[in-house]
Amino acid sequence: MEKRSQQDEEVAQKSEVVHEEPAPISIVKGVLLTTCCTLSLAMMSMTASAVAISLPSAGKELSIPEDQLQWLLSAYALSSGCLLIPFGRLADLYGRRNVFVIGCLVQGAFSLGSGFSNDLVTIAVLRGIQGLGGAATVPACLGILAHAFPPGHARSLAFATFSAGQPIGGAVGFLLGGTLTEFAPTTWRTMYWVISGISALCILMAFLYVERDGPSTEVDKRVDWIGAFLVTTGLVLIVFVLSDGEIAPQQWRTPYIIALIIIGVACIALFLLWQWHLERPEVRETYSIWTPPPLMKLSLWTRGKGKFAAVQIVVFTLFAGFQSWILWIVLYYQNYQGYNPIQTMIRMIPMFPSGVICNIIIALIVAHVDGMLIIALGCICTAIAGILLALINTSAPYWAFGFPSAIIVVIGADFVFAGGTLFVAKLALPHEQSVAGGLYQTMAMLGQAFGLAISTIVFDRVRSTESSKLGVTIDKLGLNAPREAQLKAYRATSWTMVGFSLFAALLAVIFLRGVGILGGAHPKPDAEATSEDSATEKVGEEPGSETSRTRA
Template sequence: MGKALDSSGLCTPSEPIPVSDKQQGYDVDLTVQPPSAFKAIALTSVCTLSMLIVSVTTSSSQISLPVVGAELGIREDQLQWILSAYALSSGCLLIPFGRLADLYGRRMIFLVGCVFQGAFALGCGFANDLVTISVLRGFQGLGAAATIPASLGILAHAFPPGNARSLAFATFSAGQPLGAGLGFAIGGLLTEFARATWRSMYFVVAGLSVICIVGAVLLVERDHPSTEQDKRVDWLGVVLVTVGLTLVVFVLSDGEIAPRQWSTSYIIALLVVGVILTVAFFVWQWYLERPSVRQRHSRWTPPPLMKISLWCRGNGRFAAMQCIVFFLMCAFQSWTMWAVLYYESYQHYSPVLAMIRMLPMIPAGILCNVFIGLLVGKIPGVIIIAIGCLCTGIAGLLFAVINPAATYWAFGFPAAVLTVIGADFVFAGGSLFIAKLAFPHEQSLAGGLFQTMAQLGTAFGLSITTIVFDRVRARESLIYGVVIDSEGSNAPREAQLHAYQAAQWTVLGFGALASLIAVVFLRGVGVVGGPHKPNPSEDDKSENEKTMTTAVEV
């Protein structure tokens, strides 16, 4: 079957597959039959649980950091490695694992990811020093890198375009903010009241992973063999993108706490090397995708790990969606971190009291999931995504003007509700949009790329807001005649408040920028859920004619 572009720029089954894909054996009937109601619920539940586990382990680790530092004697400026090690591995290996899932089976990659997630979470529960727990967290992140793209591929292949697919993707996407809320809740309770304190949460994650493994073995069917004739993996591309992104994310995570901050020699060197390797990856993928190269079947010309043309799908809207999720996650994860630190470090609340103030994220996420599932096939995608991004930005605005003496219901509660709207709307709508633009053999890869941009956005947002926080705190402290120490523990209370507010102003900027990109580049995209309605526009017809002409020429 082929694919065409409808008036929204989305793929529909009426146009011949581009010649480069035909030559690799993709022109086959890949019609998807709807699963039974039981099967649909079971598959969606297993995949959503995997996303929830990823989010739970992140937020629960975040809220327990002060206790971990006190128990293991870890300096405050080094605690971030417990979070960064997981983000490095999970964010930088999503693309390779997405490709492997498309090639060798999403079920197998999903199971491998669940095993890694559970086994190394269990190991973290017994760690007694920073190096051990950071290394184990890095290996645990491999599980997230495997399960997320595999889950997206499983859902995309199990559900044909329609309302059922919209609901499945909305439910899966809800696992992100719901997991964050549950992680804060359970993590805060266990850290304060459980005998094993912060270690308990890692044991819970290991148990959830076992449930996910059992569910996948019983409910997820084995994949059909890949239709690609050339199943080789571009291992050079894997090395380039993994090392390049790892170095970039490392610099973003470590730049502000390095000995001389961003002017530290190794920070500058690693940033340069990381950018060069990442650019080299894109150049290498462009080279491998060229028709003249694809015709030469040699050991040095495997299929590209990620086609550069993928970014141009939907008249460039695929690339726009990647930018949107990047800046949205800059805002969402930064708001979450600075809100928790505001409650615990500025207001001096216990983990449980801080957790209680984050609890509205859970019911808000459930309501957003219901809304998306029912209406994503009826409301234009640009409205859903733009409003979602703006809501997360407004959550930052509320904390940017927060009055510490005011009631929680004036600032904290509405912010906790609004920030989830952005995450739910963008992840659900964006995942559906990406799934429609990707060919059947690209579903896990496209989903992995979407999640990679989300992880990079998280690292970038935390880095930028940390810079803003540190600079404002130091400047404001000088106004009060205080030179702060390396950890900023002696900063005046007023200077701390202004620093927290400045970080949240930055969150507002990220959310507003994501919303602006949606309004400008997703105009006319139509609904992103529901069944396809082929109605090619003149621009898309012209594009189709070019594709057919290319096929004849080759």
């Protein structure tokens, strides 16, 4: 490896900048920009819920076996969830608006193609490529909002509004997807084309209301493709194993499941080791194809005296519980109570206005209430929702247990998502906003996959054990399990969800003490992050030189 040339050093010295907060923007422009980002997040949520409710119709028309229908959802989730960090880095380097537009274009184009597909392989591949657009869009949005709004009430309101896109999109997806599948001549295909139209609208709004990013202030604009390959491969394999481990031929003892989890964990370990290597000062003093800037600086996890890492673990654990609630209450309504999809959908509707109200509350209180209290309260509320489901009286009316549970469960997801996003944005420096946001989303995605895997294991084990006690040997699908055994299994998954949520609350109380006001105009975490980053990034100088390179 060769030392940086004199020309490189001169460029580095000229590129030294001061980290400044973004200048305030007009109210009208801020509203339109936030609307654009919120609509894109709503589109992603809408895609998931609309496809989920249309699975039976698509499977019937395309003759897709029931156990393979999950790939219409999984293909999108794998690509969109596992590429957030690499796309976050690309957004920070080459322009958040550029990556946002490309992401929306990919989502729209391949959603359009999915609507014309006539077999499982084609639609699964197109859905997987469509997920690349989602992976590009989300971190770009977070970077756009953090860059456009200085810390303060306007930023808090923007992030709260952005967070509201998820429940709104989910509601519209369920309602519109179910309606179009039932009544439109093109049934399940129609919603794919609607998503394509929304993508086009997002692109138009981005060109009109999102400012083009200025040139990146980083001196070294190379991308760590080795790190991108390792982290993406590792996450894809881990998420796949968590999703398929329980339904594999020999469950978790299946040879390919064991092999893939070992390879996935090894890739993540190598990724972390590689990032540590690239961040070392002696490595940063050299310039070669083997020394690009790290994709994700491990020092980022130590920001705010370790609170950055704490909030990542909290969102991982909380979303493990939240996603478990979503899955098992739907299955309880349909498989145990015998409701059809429309009846189940109606019982889920209270989640969505509750989610919108939660985000309005966040916008109002985030500048006045300690962040630890907001996040911990959210986790406790989600735990209460799980307790209601665990103690549900099967003969009681919906309003006694199901309704309050649906109202309360979203408080945790929305409070933690909005509060944690604000906190991460404060600890990340200007050129790290999209990467930090992508990492936060990745932890939430991994938490969901982990929660579903653990709760599925609990359900299967309890159902099998209770059936055996009653002298019944259940079949592979468990359709002949006694109702008593099924109910105990559903209760067990609910208690598992409660455990996840309470553990997240405990982590918040212990490790997020001192976080302070998340929506303040002059947050302490930002100053700490800037100081820490400046101390670690004065690299690239020749030995003995009095000048040093500081990356922006």
